Amino acid sequence: MTTKPNWRGMTRRQLIARSFAAGTTLIVGAGFVAAPNAAWAYEAAALKPETLATLIRMARDIYPHDHIGDAFYVTAVKGYDTAETAAEIEAGIAALNAAAQGAGHASYLDAAWEDDRVALLRGMEKSAFFQKIRGGLVTGLYNQKELWPLFGYEGESFSQGGYIDRGFDDIDWL
């Protein structure tokens, strides 16, 4: 479930040079989406890069954790970047962009305030598309083992002998 985003070994300058459309937080290039600091880049397989960038933004707006990098959200949604699912995702994101335009934004990504984007999502909360993306994120995001330590969760413990000698009762502030 947790393959590392596709790092292409590009510098920030190279990334920006290749890009043709920059959202507020992601760099969208010909066939790829990348972090502005070049921490990661992901090559789109079946989805349009703009669609993928919007999907990543949508994922973060659904489950925003400011201390969690985009790479985790990319991992959570990249399963939709396949020939089988592309049409459905393109349609769903198109509907999201249409809703954004109805609210006076150029696109979903163009709505700069999270509150504005969340209002758009609330408006489509009951849709099958939204529910599919949200439901998928519950495991797609939170079941990434690399993410657990960022929430303090320690995961597997048997191999370390459990917590009998590792603080099962170490609470000291009560």
Added chain:
Amino acid sequence: MVAKFDLNDDSVVLIIGTGAGGGVLANELAQKGVKVVALEAGGRYLPEDYINDEWDAFGQLSWLDARTTSGDWRVAQDFSGLPAWIVKAVGGTTIHWAGASLRFRPHEWKARTTYGHVAGANLLDWPIDAEEMAPWYEKAEAKLGVTRTGNFPGLPGNNNYKVLEKGALALGYKEVSTGRMAINSVENDDRPACQQTGFCFQGCKWGAKWSAAYTDIPKGEATGNLEVRSNAQVLRIEHDEKGRVTGALYADKEGNQHFQKARVVCVAGNSIESPRLLLNSASEMFPDGLANSSGQVGRNYMRHVTGSVYGVFEKPVRMWRGTTMAGIVQDEARFDPSRGFVGGYELETLSLGLPFMAAFLDPGGWGRGFTSAMDDYERMAGMWIVGEDMPQETNRITLSSTVKDQYGLPAPNVHFDDHPNDIAMRSHAYRQGEAIYRAAGATRTFPTPPYPSTHNLGTNRMSEHARDGVVNRHGQTHDIANLFISDGSQFTTGAAENPTLTIVALAIRQADHIAAELSRQNL
């Protein structure tokens, strides 16, 4: 030596399902020299196979055959295809269970008499009582090694318990402890003491927690009187022209079907599959399903009034460390209708790992209200509500007219509406639970809705009279002398306590009865 019986051997007792009820019954009968074939739909997994990972363990062990839901309960909305969280494996849901092992309170055997008439509830007294059950409870507690019974000391309290205790004592609660748990507090039964790994729900890799999978089942097999066939899913029970059951048709791992003959059949597939099997076994002689002259098969489905309360504190709790459920407040389990409901409830510590917390804290929830809670995961404490729900005739397992399982048999639909008494109790318990955490310093609390049912009860209930229920005081069906029900579906009412100790006590008692009746040639 593990026994092997012929499909045509009609002298065996056939047990369907090997969980708390079936697994214990199989061993108890085998110990008495009775020949037993146990058919188990799931595979065999032992401590070395269990996985300290919530979703992986779920995928490994859960019953995931097609099921549907209806009714006004939140589960039908949040988890429409997964009404219950139960195990499909040798040992059944005792692999998942947390080990809380409480006796019913005396008045709970007599709910109809104690509570009186409750509109909309199909309350009935059990035909047995506390005094009659006391010796069987003693045997069950000894078998399970229940802490705070016999010579077993209590478990030490983990971080999650300490928070609960602090708040509960501050509120004036008195019955607060690490509870009675079927988890070794000292080495016992050739199994080690609890190592506080957490992951009690995923199967105890130390074997410190009692599970039929690695206790009763192998002990029964060692007698040479018990054959457990895993990956053997029973599709139908057959009967002869006299109306006595003759055995069961089952599918093996490859999907090939076999018929195992038997002298007695005991159904122990948990409270959804057991009534489903009786209904799917309808015949010309029994058009409404086996043992269903009362029309009660599948009805009175109970799942306990559940819900959870999580609290966020200023500093880390790390509730996942150590036992999942060794902590309890029992003061609210009393009978006290002045609270606005009959029946009582227990509050027990509960912890979920981060992946399950994401799925269950507020199913369907999203946005910063949700994620800010998840951000505080390390500072959370958790408790679970378990209280008596009202049996209602309309809460029931029926056969789906549209959805079929992998064998082409109608899937079960689980219908549940909360009774007003259930709602009043849950609201009270949420308030008290939140007050406990506030008293311990919580800055935020969550009244979390019920998870898919872990306690499934009542769908073949026990009754004095044949018109009111499906089985008699021994779990023998009123209609068919050689057909028994041996799991939690026998429950006449659910009481406030976690059910498994009672399921085990009833199974030990039933084994005694069946063995005696067999030797008297009555079966």
